[in-house]
Amino acid sequence: MKKFLYTLIFTFLLGALFTGVALAQGNNPPTDDEVNAVAHKLYCPVCESTPLDVCPTEACHDWRELIRTMLAEGKTEDEIIKHFEEQYGARVLAEPPKEGFYWLVYLLPPAVILAGAVVLFRSLKEWTKPKAAAPVSGGAGGASSSSAEKDEYVTRLEEELKKQK
Amino acid sequence: MFAEFGYGILVVSFIVAIYSVFAAVYGATSKSAAMVESARRSMLLMFPLISLSAAALIYLLVNNHFEVAFVYEVTSRSMPTYLKVTAWWGGQAGSLVFWSWLLAAFASAVTIRKWERDIEFLPWVIVICSTTLIFFLGMVVVFENPFTRFWLVNGNVEPHMFAPANATLFTAGDGNGLNPLLRHPGMVIHPPMLYLGFVSYVIPYAFAMAALITGRTDDRWIRLTRRWSLWAWLFLSFGLVLGGRWAYDVLGWGGYWGWDPVEIAAFMPWLTGTAFLHSVMIQEKRGLLKHWNMILVILTYALVIFGTFLTRSGVLSSVHAFANSPIGPFFMGFVTLSLVVSIALVIWRWPMLRGETEMKSMLSREALFLLNNLLFMSVLVICFWGVIFPLVSELFTGQKVTVGPPFYERATAPIFAALMFLMGVAPLSAWGHSTIQTLGRAMWKSALAAAIITAVLFATYTQNYIALIGFFLIALVLLVTFQEFWRAARARQRAQSENFLTSLTRLMGRNRRRYGGYIIHISMMLMAIGILGIEIFQKETQGSLKQGDQLDIGGYTVEYRELASWDDSGKGVNFTRATIDVYKNGIYLGELNPRIDYYFDSQQNMTIPGNRSTFRDDLYVLLVDWQPVSSMGATFKIFVNPLVNWLWIGSLLFLVGIIFAAWPDRDPAEEPVRVARKANQTSAAD
Known part of the structure; x- marks a missing residue:
């Protein structure tokens, strides 16, 4: 009797366990939107520059199904992305990982742009510095005189119109 | 034979x-x-x-x-x-x-x-x-x-x-x-337009080099090629816009621009070309930036050659492809040689290219144009580096990487915002000199109105701060630009005693480049509305529906009615077309027919969306998959793309603006060359 009871409890527990797993899967099958949300962050390793969620090829369809299976297994988005990265390399990520050599992709443009900005502002400063010795050629200062106080644009426009009359 | x-x-x-x-x-x-x-x-x-x-x-x-x-x-x-x-x-x-x-x-x-x-x-x-x-x-x-x-x-x-x-x-x-993707009416004219743009840029470059070689480094070459540059820009812009529309219609991912290397290849000469369009005015008006204009036209030419190859050859898709392709080294050699020779010519003529006047103020129109150039160049640096980084990475680490949209979007968004702000400020600044006070006086009304519009949008439409910044800038630029039309036309009306409309049309007719430019600014803002809409507010969902099942998204309800599949042997295509009914708030709006065309010869699919387009949003439905028996169901991917129509409306206005600016009136070559510039003679035009 005791043995029967133990068997019953064991069977019940085992049953509960499997039912639990089955319920967990059955209750929350990943939706297409959940699959696409992960797939959107991955790039097809074969078709260049195409995110996995919109790539129409058969291979990408299979990869989306793999994502669905992994989500159903309870894997998180990060784990799935990591899995794809390990399987196919960093090229499946939407952008290079922020590590080692790949930092260059993030750091070089701001460095170049900053250098450009510095050169531009230094040149501007130099150009706008008043040069006592050199007379302003071509009377370029005409526009800058007292007209700053008036509405320059309208004044110039009216001058032009007068000329055209 | x-x-x-x-x-x-x-x-x-x-x-x-x-x-x-x-x-x-x-x-x-x-x-x-x-x-x-x-x-x-x-x-x-x-x-x-x-x-x-x-x-x-x-x-x-x-x-x-x-x-x-x-x-x-x-x-x-x-x-x-x-x-x-x-x-x-x-x-x-x-x-x-x-x-x-x-x-x-x-x-x-x-x-x-x-x-x-x-x-x-x-x-x-x-x-x-x-x-x-x-x-x-x-x-x-x-x-x-x-x-x-x-x-x-x-x-x-x-x-x-x-x-x-x-x-x-x-x-x-x-x-x-x-390739079925290329069998679209858009594709029939999209590549020729891009190529027309690419090739047209050879002409300003040729004149620039001729000017350097002959030592005639005044702005004659710029005046001779002004229309070429504008038409080149028109074709390139038209090509880019058509490409975006084509992507939206046939690529089946609900978007218009994917930061693909091929797209960027066409975008890069557009960036330098746009910077050139602006900076060339500084040389014409003030005799400054001669070196820089040379460098811009050289860069544009090099990027045109670079873009042609990136688009078609695939040699830059990997180091391996490059090394194995016979044209790879030949092409790199040509780009390098033309860059080296051109830059050497600029250095040789450096002293002759000195400015004829001086920059007077950090807030003058020319200084702001320079800032605009810096911003365009910044976008170029990001694009160029993003495109070649996979190759660089493969070369040094053996690992190929993807540089995808998140990289470009994050890096370029603040720069585009700064460019929009400049579009709002620069038209108000004067050649030669401006101060914070003059700019502030000219701007404050527009800025205040833009702030009120933004506040209303905050209360009624969105609390997304990026969208709000975007809408503020759009409102600012639109208001400033309209104000410019208004003020100038009013001034002319007073001076000439004409009615307002006559004044406006005559004013615009006389200053085509200036007002064409303003139309382009307005169109850019309309495009920005569409871009903000789709980038920030896009909604998407996907689901498998049985006949009669419904799916809700963004206020729309979509109901799957039926599916039909048939061969058209004359065209060599199998069509599979779904019919779905669209409702909004219980009201029937009509049916959509997303379909998949399968081409027998190339064994490729083409996904054609069913699209319902309004000024408010697009309902964009794709047929993703279907069961052998149609009653068993089909899978649909549905996007709601708010405001995206403004992108296309803006694109059309953009073309109108360029054609207006570039339309031949009198031969610019016949205009007298200004030897000594006098800023007070500089017309407000252009």
Whole structure:
């Protein structure tokens, strides 16, 4: 009797366990939107520059199904992305990982742009510095005189119109 | 016979191009007008020659000559004739001939103009155009010959131009057919537009180099090529817009721009071209930035060549492809050589390119234009580095990486915002001098109104701060620009005693470039509304529906009604078309028919969305998958793209703006060259 009871409890527990797993899967099958949300962050390793969620090829369809299976297994988005990265390399990520050599992709443009900005502002400063010795050629200062106080644009426009009359 | 004829003509054109370079250089250096004229005539001969060769290629394409490898690759019997003609630029070899043909046409157009006042430029313009032609024709003649035929040699089919020993001509029964993605009306004109833009930029570059070589470094070259630059920009912009629309219609991912290397390839010369359009005005008005304009036009030319190859060849898709492709090194060599020679010329003429006046204020229009140039160059740096980084990474680490949209979007969004702000400020600043006070006085009303609009949007539409910043900037630029139209037209109305509309039209007619530019600014803001809408507020969902099932998204309800599948053997396509009913708030709006076209010849699918478009949003439905029995269900991907229509409306207005600015009125070359500039004589126009 005791043995029967133990068997019953064991069977019940085992049953509960499997039912639990089955319920967990059955209750929350990943939706297409959940699959696409992960797939959107991955790039097809074969078709260049195409995110996995919109790539129409058969291979990408299979990869989306793999994502669905992994989500159903309870894997998180990060784990799935990591899995794809390990399987196919960093090229499946939407952008290079922020590590080692790949930092260059993030750091070089701001460095170049900053250098450009510095050169531009230094040149501007130099150009706008008043040069006592050199007379302003071509009377370029005409526009800058007292007209700053008036509405320059309208004044110039009216001058032009007068000329055209 | 047509293949030999076409190829023979290409070889003759190649030789004529080489001759014209030598004749032009000899004529210019020995001051021999006869030799220069000979060079000019050989340049003129190029267009009919390449036209003949192109005609031979089109004949082969249209008449199913599948013994020709190129014809086999890009056409099939089931394709309609007009698509067989457009297949000319559907593959690399043909598109190189197309490029050469366009350049020959443009160069001929340039060489038949009146040259009296600028005769010293002529031989050097010929040298640059012909050298570019030599490069492209050389590529076609040596590496990428569209007339290569299939030969049966010892049981194997091999591509050769001429018959190898013991070989017989091999003709395939049918061709591969053009990539289905390219069989769209948009694709028929999208590549030619881009190429027109690319090729047109060769002309300003040729004049710039001629100016450097001859030492005539005033702004004459800029005045001579002003319209070329504008038309080049028009074609390139039109090409980009068409590409976006085509992507939206046939690529089936609900977007218009994916930061793909091929898109960026066309975008980069547009960036330098746009910077050039602005900075060139500083040289015209103030005699400044001569070095910089030279550098911009050189960069644009180099990016045009770079873009042509990135678009078609695939040589830059990997280090491996580059190393294995015979054209890879040839092309890199040409880009490098043209950059080195051009920059060397700039350095040689550096002292002659000094500014004629000085910059007076950090807030003057010229200073703000410079800032605009810095921003355009910043976007260029990001794009260029993003495009070549996968190669750099592969070269140094052996690992290829993807540089995708998140990288570009994050990096360029603040720069585009800054550019929008500049669009709001720069039209109010004056050439020569502006101060915070003058700018503030001119701007405060518009800024206040923009802030009120933003507050209303915050209360009624969105709390997303990025969208709010965007909407504020859009409102600011629109208000400032409208204010500019208003103020100038009112001033003219008062001065001329005309009615407002007459004043406005006459004012705009007299200052086409300025007001064309403003129309372009307005159109850019309309496009920005569409971009903000789709980038920030896009919603998407996907689901499998049985007949009669519904799916809700963004206020719409979509109900799957039926699915039909049939073959159209005449077109060589299987169509699978779903019918879905669309409701909003319980009201029936109509049906949509997303479909998938399967092309038998190339064994490729094309996903055509069903799209319901309004000013408020687009409901964009894709058929993703379906069950063999239609009642069992089908899978749909549905996007709601708010405000995206403004992108297309803005694009149309954009074209109107450029055409308005570029429309020929009087010949700018006839305008007197200003030797000494007087800012007080500088008209408010332009």
